[in-house]
Amino acid sequence: MAPKVLVILTSHDKMGNTGKPTGWYLPEFAHPYEALEGHADIVVASPNGGASPLDPSSVEAFKSDESSVSFLNNKKSLWENTAKLSDFLGKAKEFDAIFFVGGHGPMWDLAVDATSHKLISEFADENKVISAVCHGPAALTQVKLSNGKHLLAGEPVTGFSNSEETAVGLVEVMPFSLEDALNEGSGGKYSKAAQDWTSHVVVGRGGKLITGQNPASASDVGKAIKQAIGA
Structure with a gap:
């Protein structure tokens, strides 16, 4: 049976109070998907379920990137029909990994989403792979484990830098x-x-925590997930 990966997208579509659109960032889903497609079953969820907002600026920025364009044109059902995050509580056993796609959206919703925090804690309890790229690691910043410790305590980690x-x-x-x-x-x-x-990918928690710094890291994060789940 193929390993299963739960991919989490943001439901947040506005950049603070600027009125500018945001969401998830195209290559940060497209490139890991390309690495995992055919090797793992992929299930996609978001806090609100339904359509998850794709950041239009990422479509423009990666219009010359073949795999991003192909993903945009052929895989819309993945982000237009997401399951609701809460549907997966208590189901970490059914998956091999959870992966948080970046884009600025997660800074507003997944960073503070109690359901997401509980889900990540459950994946940690089951010793499953927890992974994220760029702003996706925002989802990990407030997660406490069932023993009360911070998920990231003492673990190497990366994400979008202050300088970027x-x-x-x-x-x-x-x-x-x-x-x-x-x-x-x-x-x-x-x-x-x-x-x-x-590209900069960091692995912690005995190979079970995988984070990537920026859009350039997305493909390598996908490959690291694939290797970690034995796909």
Whole structure:
């Protein structure tokens, strides 16, 4: 039987109080999906269920990226008909991994979503793979395990860096600094690539925690998930 991966998308579609659209970021789903397709069964959920907002700026930015364009054109049902996150509580045993797609949306909903936090804790209790890329690790910043410890305590972790957030001009818009929150939760174990916008994947929790820094890391995160679940 093929391994199963639960992919989580944001339901949040507005960038703070700017009125600008946001959501999940195209290559951060397209590239890991490409790595896992045919090797794992993929189930997609979001906090609200139904259609999950795709950040239009990511479509524009990756219009020359063949795999992103193909994914956009051929896989719409994946994000237009997501299951509701709460449907999966108590079902971590049925999956091999959970993966949080980035984009700025998770900074507003998944970062503070109690259902998401409980689900991640259940995946940790079952020793399943917990993974995220770019702003997806926002979902991990407040997760407590069943023993009361922080999920990230003492574990190496990465996510979108302060310098990259500064470069895209969104530091003032974000509800918090992802780099700072990850660094605090992990007890100073946040790391980033020597050069912004290059791939950087970090593995912790004995191979069960996989995080990627930015869009360039998405493909490598997908490959790391594939390897971790033996797909």
